[in-house]
Amino acid sequence: MGGPVSSPLSIVVLASGTGTLAAAIIAAERSGELDGHVVALGSDRDAQALAIAREAGVPTFTVSPADFPHRDAWDKALTKTVGLFRPGLVVLAGFMRILGPAFLAVFEGRTINSHPALLPLFPGAHAVRDALAAGATQTGCTVHWVNAGVDTGPVIGQRPAQILPGDDEESLHERIKVQERSLLVAVINDLASQSR
Numbered sequence: 001m002g003g004p005v006s007s008p009l010s011i012v013v014l015a016s017g018t019g020t021l022a023a024a025i026i027a028a029e030r031s032g033e034l035d036g037h038v039v040a041l042g043s044d045r046d047a048q049a050l051a052i053a054r055e056a057g058v059p060t061f062t063v064s065p066a067d068f069p070h071r072d073a074w075d076k077a078l079t080k081t082v083g084l085f086r087p088g089l090v091v092l093a094g095f096m097r098i099l100g101p102a103f104l105a106v107f108e109g110r111t112i113n114s115h116p117a118l119l120p121l122f123p124g125a126h127a128v129r130d131a132l133a134a135g136a137t138q139t140g141c142t143v144h145w146v147n148a149g150v151d152t153g154p155v156i157g158q159r160p161a162q163i164l165p166g167d168d169e170e171s172l173h174e175r176i177k178v179q180e181r182s183l184l185v186a187v188i189n190d191l192a193s194q195s196r
Contacts, residue, residue: 009036009192012087014095019049021093021114024181025188026056034185035192040085042078044097059085065097075100082107089191092146093184096125104148111146112191114184116176118142118158123151128173137163139172141180143187156190159183 015022022041028034041053042061050060063081068074079102082090092099092113099111117127119142124130131139140160145153159179163172 008034009088009188009195010039010086011036011089011091011188012082012085013038013041013049013053013091013093014043014082015041015049015093016044016047016096017049017094019047019052019094020177021180021184022049023052025091025093025184026053026058028185030056033189035189036089039087040082042082044078044095049094071100072102076102079103079106088195089188090146091184091188098150099146101148104146108147109145112143112156112187113146113151113153114180115142115144115151116173116180118160119144119151119155128176129169131163132167132169132172139163139176141176141183143183157183157187 013022013025025034026038029036029038038058040059040061041049042063043050044064046062050062053060061081063074063078065071065074068077083106088110090107090111092111115127117131118140122130122139138160140158142155142158144155147153161176161179
């Protein structure tokens with residue numbers, strides 16, 4: 001994880017969607033269950049996660065790819081903006097963008113991602129749909145270190161979730177999210193204790 005980090009661990013959360021994972025992290029901090037402090041939440045779009053963070057008093061930012069001439073410029077801008085908050089850990093909580101070389105040059109080794117499958121099975125943006133299409137009887141979630149690949153970084157932790165008869169993408173994803181929320185908080189706490 002790099003050099004020593006002050007306690008509690010400072011965290012920047014990146015999210016693109018409804019913010020259920022971000023909300024779980026913020027709620028865990030509020031209840032004293034999280035050995036960390038969410039210093040900011042950022043997004044690549046006008047996501048519901050931003051509203052959740054604002055309501056909790058967490059600073060927010062948006063770095064939209066549409067505002068930049070090419071992907072590298074966006075990656076550099078995201079890197080700079082995240083860096084302003086000096087995070088000990090960056091948590092991708094439903095962030096639907098691949099991070100580029102500029103970001104990884106600064107934050108690789110302190111960026112984790114939550115993924116709704118038991119990697120290396122079903123990487124990519126459609127993991128829940130892919131598990132159902134494959135006829136799997138079990139899936140789950142993985143928290144892993146982020147590297148230059150798509151969901152290829154070293155696994156930190158996993159939790160299983162059964163696929164039930166009649167499951168569709170939405171019902172299965174909701175069951176996985178329950179496991180993801182718990183696993184993500186547990187992994188952050190483990191990393192915080194290791195960083196001291």
